[in-house]
Amino acid sequence: MYKTPKGLRLHIGIFGRRNAGKSSILNAMVNQQVSIVSEVAGTTTDPVEKVMELKPIGPVVFIDTAGIDDQGELGLKRIDKTNKVIDRTELAVLVTDNWTDYEKKLIAVMKEKSVPLVIAANKCDLRNDTSVEQAANDAGAQYVITTSAVNNEGIDSLRNALALATPEQFMENIPVIANLVKPEDMVILVTPIDIEAPKGRLKMLQVHCMRELLDRGAYAVIVKETELEEALANLSRNPDLIVCDSQIFDKVVHLIEPDVKVTTFSILMARFKGDFDELVKGAEAIDSLQQGDNVLIAEACTHHPIGEDIGRVQIPNLLEKAVAGKLQIDVTAGRDFPTDLDKYKLIIHCGACVFNRKEMLSRIDKARQANVPITNYGVAIAHCLGMLKRALEPVRPTTTNVVSI
Ligand SMILES: Nc1nc2c(ncn2[C@@H]2O[C@H](COP(=O)(O)OP(=O)(O)OP(=O)(O)O)[C@@H](O)[C@H]2O)c(=O)[nH]1
Ligand SMILES: [Mg+2]
The missing domain is CATH 3.40.50.11420 (Rossmann fold)
Structure with a gap:
């Protein structure tokens, strides 16, 4: 797991004013106490690095930095160290609980360097409005996530936002086989x-x-x-x-x-293009489907359906057999993915061979945001046949069957 050299890992820099909760956010994201947290402003003085596998991005190195609104001699040294981290940052997290000039400047710097940025509007447990989120949106930030590091709120969404903001060329190239x-x-x-x-x-x-x-x-x-x-x-x-x-x-x-x-x-394909665990989990929703439920079948390509088309005929038949009745099944094709997913009890996506991984991940994220389980054709079919365990056995990432290459 730690074999990937640091130089090949995606460098995720965590920035923000002193005491905004940068170290707390890092600890919450990696589920470990890697960086010291305290109420004293200026706790982190030297950048703290943590290498890890961050699903579904792959190998990353998080760099927690010193808050850079420091004053004085020591402050200047810290500012210098934090600025050097900016130079090696490929994806930035800005942790903030109060929108100031500092946040505006950091957005401008990242924009100039073309570094994608995710904003953690932190300490939501202490704030009683959404003015920080609003200011971040007004400043043109694409990914603004409300978090509370102490209550572990929004941390999963923050991880998902990191994956969505990661440029495609940095996404881990998972082998098919x-x-x-x-x-x-x-x-x-x-x-x-x-x-x-x-x-x-x-x-x-x-x-x-x-x-x-x-x-x-x-x-x-x-x-x-x-x-x-x-x-x-x-x-x-x-x-x-x-x-x-x-x-x-x-x-x-x-x-x-x-x-x-x-x-x-x-x-x-579920491993290669998607978020494997999420797609496997999604198939369980087939068991709680009931007659009349809405199901979305989403296809990435716009092939002309022929004969016993898998998305239009075979999967609907299997699902209706499972619920012993009729379902409301919508089929979409190509880039035409509904914005309003709320009415669906389940989304079944094709393998997405014509999409890049990010596009599939962003659809999975949309489903997650709408609280709708999502799975893919193959996982759903194996589940309906009662053979999912067998089909997953060769691909489950255990030490015995997934080998490092
Ligand atoms: N209530 C609340 N407190 C938080 C939250 N996140 C962090 N804190 C507290 O804020 C204080 C500062 O947290 P740190 O994680 O050390 O902040 P930092 O940004 O790393 O600070 P420096 O290293 O000094 O720049 C600590 O007392 C944390 O417990 C949060 O979401 N809610
Ligand atoms: Mg800190």
Whole structure:
């Protein structure tokens, strides 16, 4: 976990006037007492660094700084040290409980340096209005989060805002499959050549998997569903992993032995593009759906639906079977994602292969803000089939199955 060199970690600088609660916010975000907190203004004198894995961004280093409204000789040295932190900051957090010239200046500095900024309007437990939030919004701040470090309020939202504000190039590049296998592992990719696969080519995701397996020194057997049984019979040993489309997951499971690892391309996408834990948790909401509930099926691409379309036919059928009745199902496609999500009991998103990770994360965040569970196609299908545990087994980040590369 700590192997990533500091230079490759996203540097998150925490700034603000003395006593605003910078160190308290850091401690709350990392869930540890890494920085000394006290009511004495000027407690933090030297920058305090903390390296960690911050989901879903990846490896980061937080830098807690000295408040820079200090006065006097010692104050100037601190200001100098804090300014040096600004120079290496790639994402800034401004902690404030009172809007002053200092906040305006910091916004201007970050803007000039093109450093994204998240504002923690802190000590909300002591404030009885939202004037700090208002002033931050008026100053053009994009991410303004109300927090109380002492009551642990708004800390999850602050973490989410950090992920949304992180420039795409700093987001951790999660492999699709490479860290689920070891060199010389044999993986079967059950690859559909259906009507939706581009003519003469394979879907990007399958190509991506093949390349990662080759780079990893593993090997891939690529078959269509119709040849899988024969391929299995001809192999001299069981494969280390099988990946197939969600729609045939149950068929594949019935063809293989119970200890063979198997998952779906869509579940790999939940890790690759989404917030895996959130999407897995979201599938549980299927169990509490009731007849007549509103469900949103969101597709990232605007393909022309053909035949037994997964989003329009197969998933609705599975859900309606689960609730033993009819549901109100809306389907959206492309960038057309509803702003008002409140009426939905569940959102089921496609794998989002045409989106970058940030776009998918921002949709997950919108669902979170609206308190609507969100899952993806593959996770939902495996759940409805009663096979989610099996499908997740190969991808759960335990020390035995996710290997560092
Ligand atoms: N009520 C309340 N108190 C807070 C909150 N956050 C921090 N504090 C208190 O504010 C005081 C200053 O907190 P610190 O975290 O040390 O502030 P800082 O910004 O790191 O201060 P310096 O290091 O001196 O610049 C401490 O007494 C904290 O307990 C909050 O959200 N609510
Ligand atoms: Mg401090």
